[in-house]
Amino acid sequence: MPHIVFNSDKKVEIPFKKNGVLFNFCAKSYNFTQDSRRVEYKIGVNYDNKDFLLTLRDKDDNKMLKADKVTRVTPVSLVKDALNAYVESIDANIVFSNTNSFNNKIEPQKEYLKDIEYFVNDFKTDKEIQIEIGFGSGRHLLYQAKNNPDVQFIGLEIHTPSIEQLLKQLKIQNITNVLVVNYDARLFMEFIDSNKVGKIFVHFPVPWDKKPHRRIYSNEFIDEALRVLKIEGTLELRTDSRKYFDYCTSLLTNLNSGRIIIDINKDLEVSSKYEDRWKKQGKSIYDVVLQCQREDKKIDLKHNFSFGKIDLENFKKNITNKPMVDESFFIHIEDLFLIEEDNSALIQVTIGSFNRPLSKYIFVKDNIAHYYQGNPLPTSANIKAHERLKEILK
Ligand SMILES: C[S@@+](CC[C@H](N)C(=O)[O-])C[C@H]1O[C@@H](n2cnc3c(N)ncnc32)[C@H](O)[C@@H]1O
Known part of the structure; x- marks a missing residue:
């Protein structure tokens, strides 16, 4: 940081x-x-x-x-x-x-680096979308993008040096059909329209054997993947971890909206850095592919997240940092910061569903409030939490 x-x-x-x-x-x-x-x-x-x-x-x-x-x-x-x-x-x-900027010889292609607001407000494509989660060195993503120029690729990573490296390679190799996002892949899919994605690659994810809640795969992730996938579109896991493979296979078995295909030691046209490492050690590689067989309703990304008139003085009097917990959502007022001379404030909250909590600031000036850096995503838990927050701030 x-x-x-x-x-x-x-x-x-x-x-x-x-x-x-x-x-x-x-x-x-x-x-x-x-x-x-x-x-x-x-x-x-x-x-x-x-x-x-x-x-x-x-x-x-x-x-x-x-x-x-x-x-x-x-x-x-x-x-x-x-x-x-x-x-x-x-x-x-x-x-x-630690704020000296990198002295990069090649300026990374920043035009392909997008933030999440871009996907909420501006992203449109007529092309098929394919997503790679945790692209690491980017070898597989670059290969796919070069060989499928009619596909719009989205690369998701949370490791900044990997992102910088991929952006450089996009420039060197003159590849123009990849958008890169620094965002947790477990939360990203919510921004993508239903039935638009041909493939989602999850190659060699961190197995998180000791912290399974950090894994990419969960019931909620699979459900979102099925929503964004087209009929016959695939969610493709490739892993060297037998434990992770067993865990994912058990989550994917008996879904009535998808079928699974399992392979061991299948060769792909391109081998990633991690794959090379595991192969050298003689490890087995497991593939489990989920093929989508359902069509979903379009999602509405335009929910109205306004607050109306609020009462900051009253909120200050009654403020508590005890979380408010409902069956399907929660609200936690984390902190409050005041700009006293200006009758303004920043309220720091964590809201939403238990497995996808969202941290936001609400900016208040003259008793008018809005979410700083834009609205939450219109998930059902966020909408319910927002409606409750509106009551609290009134
Ligand atoms: C073990 S590496 C594999 C990299 C690459 N797929 C390969 O096969 O060489 C896992 C990558 O996933 C990224 N990652 C981990 N959790 C993530 C998340 N929640 N969202 C996006 N990327 C994630 C890590 O930063 C790391 O680069």
Whole structure:
């Protein structure tokens, strides 16, 4: 996580702009929980048409400025630029920093790196879509994209150096039919229209034997995969882990909307980096392919997530950080940050379903509220949680 530790008591007058980075508000923690006495600030940033937050707090005798975990943006160089611009403008004495941008010889193809809002608001294609989850070194994805120019590929990864490497290769090999997203694959599928995807590749996922809740495959993931897949479209797992293979096979068996095909030591046209490693060690490779046999309704990505008029003073009086738990959703008010001179606030919440919790900020100014960085996805759990939040804030 990019951060800078520095020594300075100087404050800047917000709003201010430096090196194209606009710092537009600074909100201070309200500390409504009994055990929290810390002072923390959230600094609002607008840079390269993106909104995100930085966190400023004490660290021993110094201050630490870092990226806010909830409002992550890609590429990470935007956050680094913002951190550098802030610290430069107060002329601080830097104690530690990991915000030097990479010195890449080849500029990665940023036009193919998309954030999640793009998929909610702008993504359209007449081509068949194919998705690769956890593409790692990108060998399989690049091979597929080169050999299937009529297919729109989407590559999902959470490891930034792998993303940078793939973007470079797209440029070197002049490949134009891949979009890359830095996003947890378990949550991504919700943004894709029903019945549009021809193939989903999950090759050598981390087996997470000790933390099975972190696995890509779950009943919910399979259900979403079946929704986005066309009839006859496939969800393709390839793994060296017998345990993971058994686990996935048991989840996929007896689904009435799909059939499964199992193979052991099947050769593919391209071998990934992990595959090479396991083959050298003489390990078996297991494939389990789920073929979709159902058609789904279109999803509506345009749910109205407005709040109407809210009452911030009343909310402050009654605020609790005890989670509100319903059968199919929950709401947890995590924190509150106030911009007092401006009658504004940031409310940090975690909402939604238990296995896909969503962390968001709600920005409030003059008792008008909206979700910072855009609305939640219109999943049924998020919609129910939002309706309850609306009641709480009224
Ligand atoms: C073991 S590597 C396999 C990489 C590649 N598929 C191959 O065969 O060489 C697993 C990859 O999945 C990525 N990954 C793990 N969890 C993920 C998630 N929830 N969403 C997207 N990618 C994920 C990791 O960052 C890692 O690059």
